[in-house]
Structure formats: structure tokens, C-alpha cells
Amino acid sequence: MTDHDNIIDIPSLQWYPGHMRKAERLVKENLKLVDVVVELLDARIPMSSANPILREIIGGKPRVIVLNKADLADETATRAWVKHFAEQGVTAVPVDAVKGRGVKELVQAIAKCAKPKTDKLVQHGAKARAARCMILGIPNVGKSSLINRLSGGAKTKVENRPGVTRAKQWIRLGAQLELLDMPGILWPKFEDQQAALHLAFTGAINDNVYDVSSVVLLLLDTLRIKSPSDLKERYRLDEELTSGLELLEIIGRNRGCLRAGGKIDYEKAEQIVLTDFRSGRLGRVILDVLPSAPDTSECGKGNSENDDKRNRERISSR
Known part of the structure; x- marks a missing residue:
């Protein structure tokens, strides 16, 4: 200490509202519907904003990390974190969802990550389809802002109060991506x-x-x-x-x-x-x-x- x-x-900062448990159940129930999990982290706190519960739920599902709010983080340190994740076999993309910086690179990373699954489906006789992604992250990390940027408009309500959650919603982005937005989840205890x-x-x-x-x-x-x-x-x-x-x-x-x-x-x-x-x-x-x-x-x-x-x-x- x-x-x-x-x-x-600091241990008194234990905050796990009831709707967080519902959100966790939603993620588990819908994980099978997607090809890739997109995990949003706050670029200023890439480790602290990574929910360990999500890692357990995701398991071996392909994952792309978004270092959102990269415009607020030190650029040199961000590059070091990108390299750190790459060494773990995970693609991380710095993004400024508000201004749209890094979004094009993110779409490319998601498509690349989903390609083995979508190609396999085609090989087995299925019709070619868009990559399906689930967007996850803790509250107030910028999920709605990112989805709005990806969709080209404010199609989801941007809520800046941490802990305010919504039911799941699909957002179709043409033939390239289908995004499943899930409520933000905090973990039950801050170890x-x-x-x-x-x-x-x-x-x-x-x-x-x-x-x-x-x-x-x-x-x-x-x-x-x-x-x-x-x-x-x-x-x-x-x-x-x-x-x-x-x-x-x-x-x-x-x-x-x-x-x-x-x-x-x-x-x-x-x-x-x-x-x-x-x-x-x-x-x-x-x-x-x-x-x-x-x-x-x-x-x-x-x-x-x-x-x-x-x-x-x-x-x-x-």
C-alpha cells in the first residue's frame, strides 16, 4: 500500500450497479453471433480500463483493441502500447473517435481479423457476408462516439454519464461491417x-x-x-x-x-x-x-x- x-x-470505489450484471449476461448470450470482438480501452489507461471479466468471457474469440481517446494520450507511449499488444498477438489501433482519426485503420484491422471466419463460411457454401463485430468496453470509454463515427452519423445516443447503459443494438455499415454495440461493463471488485x-x-x-x-x-x-x-x-x-x-x-x-x-x-x-x-x-x-x-x-x-x-x-x- x-x-x-x-x-x-481506494477499495471503497466498488461500483457494480445491477444493470451491469444484465450487460454481462447479454455479452455471454450474443458472443456466438460475432466473428470479432472489438475491445475499447482508454489510451490514457490501457491497462486500468481493460476489464478482466471481458477477457474471461471472450475466451479465444478473435480480438482487436481500440486505444480510444488517443488524442489525449502521449503519442510515444501509445506506440509502445501498440507494440506491446502486437507482441501478444493482438492488433491495437489508436483512435480519436470524435475527430475520426484512426477509424479507417480500425475498419481494415477488423476485416483482416474476421477474414479467416468469413472465408471459411464461404468455403462451406455460405453466402459471403460482412464481418460481424461486438463492441465492448467499460462505461464512458467512447463506444457510442466510435459507432457514430463508423456509421457516419449520430445513430446511437452518446451518453457521457458513466454507468448509463442500453440494450444491445446492431448497426449495419454497408457490405463491410456489422457492429453489435453492447452496454458498458465494470467489474464487480477493483482488485x-x-x-x-x-x-x-x-x-x-x-x-x-x-x-x-x-x-x-x-x-x-x-x-x-x-x-x-x-x-x-x-x-x-x-x-x-x-x-x-x-x-x-x-x-x-x-x-x-x-x-x-x-x-x-x-x-x-x-x-x-x-x-x-x-x-x-x-x-x-x-x-x-x-x-x-x-x-x-x-x-x-x-x-x-x-x-x-x-x-x-x-x-x-x-
């Missing part, structure tokens, strides 16, 4: 506390189910190591980047988040930080570390025990 875990009880924290950072977990104040402090502590120059530029910081709490106070003052008497409106400052990070205004970063490259930085290791105690006391005194 790191010092950061003393600030926020990896750091992964849970990364999911909170990126908005995959509803902000209403955890202590936002603690998460924002940890996010700032992470970013002052990962992208200090972006923090300084965005918030016009001249001071040395120290603890997350001190950063939040400076940001609050600089952005005019003040209440009567000149006291800092922490809640308003926290929302500014979360919105800026999730929209890419605090730099293009990848929070997860490649399995083959152990993290030797101080990111995620927290401050001293005294700093942690001081942070907790000041949070509770707001």
Missing part, C-alpha cells in the same frame, strides 16, 4: 487499487460514489510528476510544484474560486481540475506503465507521512 492510499480509501484510481481520474467511475476531494489531490500529485510543465502553463504557476493540496489552493486563487472572506471554494477548484484533465488541457499523458517497464518514478508514491496527515486534516476542516 502506498502513502497515497492513506489519503483515499487493483491504482487501476480504480485511474478510472476515477478519467471519469469511468461516477463522481458521486467516491471522495472527489481526495481523488483530485492524488490527480494533482500525479500530474506534477507526469506533466509539470503543462500544469504550470495551464494554471500560470510560478511556485515550485509541491503537494496536491498546495497546488489546489494556488489553482483556486488563480482561477478566482473564492467564497466570502477570501476563502477558497475547493469544490469549484476541484471541478476545474477534473474537467481540464479529462479534456486534455493538462497535457497528453498515459498513466499506466507498460508491464515490461516497471515504474521507477516517484509518481503515485505520495508524500511523506506528515504531508498525508496534513492533507487529511485540511480536507476534513473545509
Whole structure:
């Protein structure tokens, strides 16, 4: 357990609404209908956003990984993750579903992955058909945005609230692809506390189910190591980047988040930080570390025990 875990009880981020169980059953029931599984990951957290339950359900079904929101992730690190997946025999395609970058390459990758199955069907006398794909991923990773981009229009409702789910729906894309969109699924328990924290950072977990104040402090502590120059530029910081709490106070003052008497409106400052990070205004970063490259930085290791105690006391005194 790191010092950061003393600030926020990360295991409390257990969120598995009842409709998630229904979604899991839908995936199991419909897996046989598709040739390829398209798994969407958040390019900023390729490991943390990979649902281990999905891996168990998919089994040996051919799979293509989409590293969505690649426009928010570091390009060099993304290329390293693509190589990492390739070494595991899985094609990964960086995509910006909002602007459409990488979508053409994704369609080609899906068709190539499905070809052995579709060719086999033709050899056995079946009529040639489009590749059939199931699109899976955790909530708020961008499935609807990707499908809308693939279909050339907003044919599915884009819902930006994590945990809001829908029934399955097929989307036909001419003769080339047939897509089966499935509801997002979170796993029932976060064994990896750091992964849970990364999911909170990126908005995959509803902000209403955890202590936002603690998460924002940890996010700032992470970013002052990962992208200090972006923090300084965005918030016009001249001071040395120290603890997350001190950063939040400076940001609050600089952005005019003040209440009567000149006291800092922490809640308003926290929302500014979360919105800026999730929209890419605090730099293009990848929070997860490649399995083959152990993290030797101080990111995620927290401050001293005294700093942690001081942070907790000041949070509770707001």
C-alpha cells in the first residue's frame, strides 16, 4: 500500500450497479453471433480500463483493441502500447473517435481479423457476408462516439454519464461491417487499487460514489510528476510544484474560486481540475506503465507521512 492510499480509501470505489450484471449476461448470450470482438480501452489507461471479466468471457474469440481517446494520450507511449499488444498477438489501433482519426485503420484491422471466419463460411457454401463485430468496453470509454463515427452519423445516443447503459443494438455499415454495440461493463471488485484510481481520474467511475476531494489531490500529485510543465502553463504557476493540496489552493486563487472572506471554494477548484484533465488541457499523458517497464518514478508514491496527515486534516476542516 502506498502513502497515497492513506489519503483515499481506494477499495471503497466498488461500483457494480445491477444493470451491469444484465450487460454481462447479454455479452455471454450474443458472443456466438460475432466473428470479432472489438475491445475499447482508454489510451490514457490501457491497462486500468481493460476489464478482466471481458477477457474471461471472450475466451479465444478473435480480438482487436481500440486505444480510444488517443488524442489525449502521449503519442510515444501509445506506440509502445501498440507494440506491446502486437507482441501478444493482438492488433491495437489508436483512435480519436470524435475527430475520426484512426477509424479507417480500425475498419481494415477488423476485416483482416474476421477474414479467416468469413472465408471459411464461404468455403462451406455460405453466402459471403460482412464481418460481424461486438463492441465492448467499460462505461464512458467512447463506444457510442466510435459507432457514430463508423456509421457516419449520430445513430446511437452518446451518453457521457458513466454507468448509463442500453440494450444491445446492431448497426449495419454497408457490405463491410456489422457492429453489435453492447452496454458498458465494470467489474464487480477493483482488485487493483491504482487501476480504480485511474478510472476515477478519467471519469469511468461516477463522481458521486467516491471522495472527489481526495481523488483530485492524488490527480494533482500525479500530474506534477507526469506533466509539470503543462500544469504550470495551464494554471500560470510560478511556485515550485509541491503537494496536491498546495497546488489546489494556488489553482483556486488563480482561477478566482473564492467564497466570502477570501476563502477558497475547493469544490469549484476541484471541478476545474477534473474537467481540464479529462479534456486534455493538462497535457497528453498515459498513466499506466507498460508491464515490461516497471515504474521507477516517484509518481503515485505520495508524500511523506506528515504531508498525508496534513492533507487529511485540511480536507476534513473545509
